[in-house]
Amino acid sequence: MTTPEPQSSSPQPSGTVSKDRAYRSPAGISGGVLVLALALWLGIDALVTGEGDTRWKALAALVFLVPLVAAYTVRPAVFANEDRMRVRNPFRVIVLPWAQVESFRSAYSNEVFDEGGAKYQLWSIPVSLRGRKKAARQEDRRAAGGAGRRRGSVLGGVGQFGSRGGAGASGGEVDGPVRAEADKVMDELRELWEARKDAAGSR
Template sequence: MTTPKSEAPRPHYADRAFRSPMGVLGGVLLLGLGGWMAGDAMVQGTGRAPWLALAAVIALAPLVIAFTLRPVVYASDVRMLVRNPFRTITIPWAQITELRSGFSNEVLVDGVKYQLWSVPVSLRARKKATRRTARQLQGADADQAPARPSSDQDMEHLRELAQRNATNEGAKGEITVRWAYEIIAPAVAGAIVFAVLLATG
C-alpha cells in the first residue's frame, strides 16, 4: 500500500518593491538641506529663532518623508501593499478590479480608487517615449519594442501580477487601510508648536 503524496506547497516569493528613485533622491536632498538650515538656525539663532527652527523641523520633516521616502508598492504572490503618504492599503490580488493609468496611476477596488504615489506618471517621459518610438518606426530599428516610460512598465508588470496571482491561495482576503499616525502626529504637533510660538512672539 502506497502513501499518497501530499501536494507540494506553493512557493512564497519575496515582495517586489516599486518606488520612484527620483522621489527618494529628492527627499534625501530636501532633508539634508532642511537639516542644515535648521541646525544653523538653532546654533546661530537668537531669541525664539532656535525654537521656531526646531518646531519647523518637527512639522516639515515628516511631510517630506511622507511624500518622498515613504511611498512604495510591495507586490507578493498573494497581495499588493500600497504605502502612500498618509495611508497603507493592503489589497489581495483577487479584490482588484482594475489597475489604471491616466494622469496618475491608480488601483480600483469595488469602485474605490487608490492612487499609487510611488509610481508617478510623467507626461514628459511619455512624450519622449512616443517620439523615440516614432523614430524607431522610421528607421532601421523598426522591429524593436516600442519605447515606454518606466512607470508604464511598472504598471504593466503589476497588471500581470494581478492576473497571474488572483487565484492563489491567500489572495482572497479583506482590504485593510491603516493611517500613518507616525507621520501625522509629529507633523500636527510641530505645526501647533510653530503656530503658538509665532502667535506669542
C-alpha cells in the same frame, strides 16, 4: 508523537511565500533626501547661531517639515508578490489581495481600484508626461528607422552592422512599443494581477 506534525508542517508556509517586488520612485527619494538635508542644515544652523525666538521657530519648522517631507518622498512604495499587493502611501497602508483588485488606471496619476470601487493612488509610481513624450519620440524614430531599413533591404542597400540586405536589418529590432518607465511598472503589475487574480492564495 504529535509534536512532529507541527514541525513538519511549519516550514511549508515559509517555502510558499513569494518574495515582494518593491517599486519606488528614485527621483522622489533623491529629491526628498536633498530637501531633508537642506532643511536640517538650515535648521541646525538656526538652532546653533540663532537668538531669541529664532531657535524655537527653527525647531518648530523642523518638527513640522521633516516628517512631512519624509512621508511624501521617502516613505511611498508599492510591494507586490504572487498573492497580493501592498500600497504604502504617505499616511496609510493598503493591502489588496489580487482577487480583490478590479482594475488599474494610468492617466495623470497611476491608480488601482478594488472590487468595491474604492480608488487608491500609487504615490511611489508617479506619471511622467515628459517620460511619455520621450518614449513616443523614441517609438517614432524606431518606426521611421524600421521603414528605412525595410526600403534598404528591398533595394539591396547596406543594413545594420554593415551587412547587405535584410539579414542585418532585423538584428536590432526590439519587440513591443517603447514605453515610459512608470508605464512599464504598471504593465508589470497588470500582468501579475491577470496571472494571479484567480489563484487560491490570492483571495
